[in-house]
Each structure stands twice: as C-alpha cells, then as structure tokens.
Amino acid sequence: MARINDNYLKLKAGYLFPEIARRVNAFVEENPDAPIIKLGIGDVTEPLPQACRDAMVSAIADMGDRSKFKGYGPEQGYAWLREAIAKHDFQARGCDIDASEIFVSDGSKCDCGNILDILGPDNTIAVTDPVYPVYVDTNVMAGNTGDANEQGEYAGLTYLPISADNSFTAEIPSEKVDLIYLCFPNNPTGAVATKAALQAWVDYARKHGSLLLFDAAYEAFISDPEIPHSIYEIPGARECAIEFRSFSKNAGFTGTRCALTVVPKTLTGKAADGSDVELWKLWNRRQSTKFNGVSYIVQRGAEAVYSEAGQAETRALVSFYMENAKIIREQLTAAGLEVHGGTNAPYVWVKTPAGLSSWDFFDQLLKTCHVVGTPGSGFGAAGEGYFRISAFNSRENVNEAMQRITEKFKV
Numbered sequence: 142m143a144r145i146n147d148n149y150l151k152l153k154a155g156y157l158f159p160e161i162a163r164r165v166n167a168f169v170e171e172n173p174d175a176p177i178i179k180l181g182i183g184d185v186t187e188p189l190p191q192a193c194r195d196a197m198v199s200a201i202a203d204m205g206d207r208s209k210f211k212g213y214g215p216e217q218g219y220a221w222l223r224e225a226i227a228k229h230d231f232q233a234r235g236c237d238i239d240a241s242e243i244f245v246s247d248g249s250k251c252d253c254g255n256i257l258d259i260l261g262p263d264n265t266i267a268v269t270d271p272v273y274p275v276y277v278d279t280n281v282m283a284g285n286t287g288d289a290n291e292q293g294e295y296a297g298l299t300y301l302p303i304s305a306d307n308s309f310t311a312e313i314p315s316e317k318v319d320l321i322y323l324c325f326p327n328n329p330t331g332a333v334a335t336k337a338a339l340q341a342w343v344d345y346a347r348k349h350g351s352l353l354l355f356d357a358a359y360e361a362f363i364s365d366p367e368i369p370h371s372i373y374e375i376p377g378a379r380e381c382a383i384e385f386r387s388f389s390k391n392a393g394f395t396g397t398r399c400a401l402t403v404v405p406k407t408l409t410g411k412a413a414d415g416s417d418v419e420l421w422k423l424w425n426r427r428q429s430t431k432f433n434g435v436s437y438i439v440q441r442g443a444e445a446v447y448s449e450a451g452q453a454e455t456r457a458l459v460s461f462y463m464e465n466a467k468i469i470r471e472q473l474t475a476a477g478l479e480v481h482g483g484t485n486a487p488y489v490w491v492k493t494p495a496g497l498s499s500w501d502f503f504d505q506l507l508k509t510c511h512v513v514g515t516p517g518s519g520f521g522a523a524g525e526g527y528f529r530i531s532a533f534n535s536r537e538n539v540n541e542a543m544q545r546i547t548e549k550f551k552v
C-alpha cells in the first residue's frame with residue numbers, strides 16, 4: 142500500500158472554521174428563525190469592479206478570435222500585467238522592483254505554501270501568535286515541525302506573541318531564526334507595522350541571514366500615509382524579503398483568483414555546500430515546472446485594476462469596507478468594549494468583555510445577538526480573550542449587527 146505523508150496527521154483537524162459552522166448550525170437548528178449575521182470569515186461581499194468585468198468580457202472575445210486566441214501563457218504571468226504591477230504597486234512607491242521579479246499566480250494563500258518548495262528542511266521558523274493559520278499548517282505538512290501540544294502549538298516553531306503590549310508587532314527575537322512570516326496589515330488583529338518596526342525586522346534579517354516572508358494582502362486598506370505598503374519601501378529588504386500580494390481583498394478577486402509574489406534577484410539562500418543560490422532562479426524553476434499560469438482572461442481582469450476606472454473602483458471598494466470597519470470600531474467602543482485594528486485593515490480585534498474566553502464570547506454573541514464572529518483563540522494561544530470581527534459585509538448587516546451588540550453589551 143502507498144505510504145501517506147504522515148505530517149498531515151499532525152494537523153489539528155481544521156479546528157476553527159468547522160467548529161464555528163458546527164455551533165452556528167446547532168443554534169440555527171434550534172432557532173430556525175434567528176436572523177444570523179456573519180461577520181466571521183474574511184471573504185469579500187461586494188461585486189467585482191466594472192473595469193475588471195469589462196476587461197474579462199473583452200478577453201473572452203479575444204479567446205473566440207483565432208488571431209487573438211491565447212493558449213498557454215508564460216508561467217510567470219503576462220509581461221503587460223507584471224509591468225503594470227511593478228510600475229503601480231512598487232516603482233510608484235519608490236520600491237526598486239523590476240517586472241521580471243514579479244510572479245503572477247492564482248493566490249497568495251497558495252504561494253505562501255508553495256514557497257516552501259524552494260526552502261530546505263532544517264530552517265528555524267517563526268510565526269506571530271495569533272497568526273494566519275496557512276503559514277503554520279503548510280510548514281506542518283512540509284515536515285518542518287514536530288507535533289502540536291494541547292494549545293495547538295507545534296514543536297519546532299518559534300511563536301512570537303503579538304498583543305496590545307507590543308502594538309501587535311512582535312518583539313524581534315533575541316536568537317537567530319531563519320524564516321519569519323510577517324503579515325501587515327495583519328490578519329487577524331488589523332494591526333499595521335510602522336517603517337521603524339519593519340526596518341528593525343529587515344536589519345535583523347540581514348544581520349542573521351534570515352528570510353522574511355512578508356504578506357501584504359491587505360496593503361490597499363492602509364489609510365495612514367506613514368505606514369509602508371510594501372516591505373521594499375524599507376532599505377535592505379531586497380536582500381532579505383519575499384512579498385506576497387493578492388487581488389483578492391482590494392479588487393474582490395477571492396473567487397476570480399489572481400495574486401503575485403515578488404522574489405528580488407538580489408535574494409539568496411545557502412546550498413548544502415555553503416554556496417549562495419539566487420532564490421529567484423529556484424522560484425522561476427518551481428513555477429515553470431509546477432504551474433502553468435493564471436488564465437489570460439483573469440490576468441486581463443487584474444490588469445484593469447490599474448486602469449483609471451479600475452483604480453477609482455477599487456478605491457471605492459476599499460473605502461466601503463473601511464467605512465464598515467469604522468462603524469464597527471465606533472459602535473463597539475461606545476458599548477464599552479476595547480477594540481484594536483480597523484483603521485488600516487478590514488478587521489477589528491476586540492477584547493472580550495468581563496474576561497470571557499474567546500469561545501464563551503462567541504457563544505454569547507451568537508445566542509443573544511445572532512451575530513457570528515471569529516474567536517481569537519482559533520488563531521493561536523495568544524489570541525485567547527480576543528475576538529475578530531470582519532468588515533467584509535453589507536452596510537445593512539454591519540449596522541444591524543452593531544445595533545444588536547450595543548444593545549446587549551452596553552455598560
């Protein structure tokens with residue numbers, strides 16, 4: 142019989158969202174008329190920008206025209222999209238990133254996992270706690286960890302607690318870590334990292350020869366002009382960082398699928414013989430071998446994000462969600478709750494009232510307000526006592542949910 146990858150057996154069986162679904166379903170079964178509002182899962186709700194849809198319709202017409210038809214595209218993405226990305230997302234912010242360093246993909250969740258293909262098995266790895274679970278689970282699957290303990294912490298991973306005490310940007314570790322996952326603006330806490338905080342990470346990484354894996358999926362939600370959108374705004378980052386970006390949250394592409402990963406050509410890793418190897422070459426080889434590119438139609442849709450109309454529409458989408466976030470922040474604050482995030486990110490991170498555990502607050506909110514959020518403890522042990530509320534919903538639902546919560550919890 143074929144052997145399985147035993148590392149999968151170490152995974153805490155997809156605990157968080159299935160458990161939320163289980164509790165919601167049980168409640169709905171007993172209360173079939175309860176008007177549930179879900180502010181839990183981080184998926185967008187508003188339709189795709191017209192500019193993107195128009196571009197995709199036109200691309201479909203190309204596919205029906207023998208002279209414009211496209212078969213396999215470049216595995217790295219079409220040059221016109223890579224150039225638009227390099228120009229608008231990086232060069233316009235003073236980042237020295239060339240189109241050839243951008244790899245278009247079908248998702249940054251996928252790329253966060255796939256990147257482990259080009260990295261060795263013996264790296265020491267740090268993640269924040271709480272954390273986007275993909276960084277942890279992909280390392281478990283790759284065999285880079287030991288087993289999980291009671292709290293779901295895996296042996297072999299370094300957990301860097303993020304809390305109000307350190308402005309939700311982790312303390313720089315005192316020891317050397319090879320690989321560090323950073324996500325700013327942060328999911329789940331909604332926190333951002335200042336230029337100084339990111340410079341400290343870049344300096345650490347360069348001193349120790351570490352690699353930063355920087356997830357900027359929410360950069361479009363930054364409103365504070367002092368907050369960097371890209372790690373490459375930080376001097377030295379070309380020598381130590383890979384950046385993940387996505388069209389999922391800024392342009393509503395969660396179901397359309399397009400993202401990108403930046404691998405600077407100046408980035409190297411160590412081979413077993415001690416020599417330095419360009420990570421760009423390995424990633425290019427990996428993508429050429431295991432990936433056949435994003436569909437032409439979707440890449441045309443993504444390109445339209447950079448058109449004048451596309452920029453206006455994506456700005457409007459982001460503003461819409463951020464107005465939701467503002468309502469959530471203000472209403473919960475007025476109800477006497479301690480809130481974090483929600484000013485440069487579409488997530489509000491709420492301290493549970495009266496010392497309730499994350500799951501007890503989840504149950505109370507479900508039963509008394511019929512509102513679903515995400516227990517902070519599901520993102521890591523240090524998330525205990527917190528709760529994530531997502532701004533991805535209709536204005537009507539957000540207003541209604543906040544009205545219910547303020548009524549029940551007002552002190």
Ligand SMILES: *Cc1c(COP(=O)(O)O)cnc(C)c1O
Nearest residue numbers: 248249250273328358387389400
């Ligand atoms: C939503 C999200 C992404 C985007 O993932 P895609 O696969 O591009 O949809 C990446 N990182 C984080 C932390 C996210 O929340």
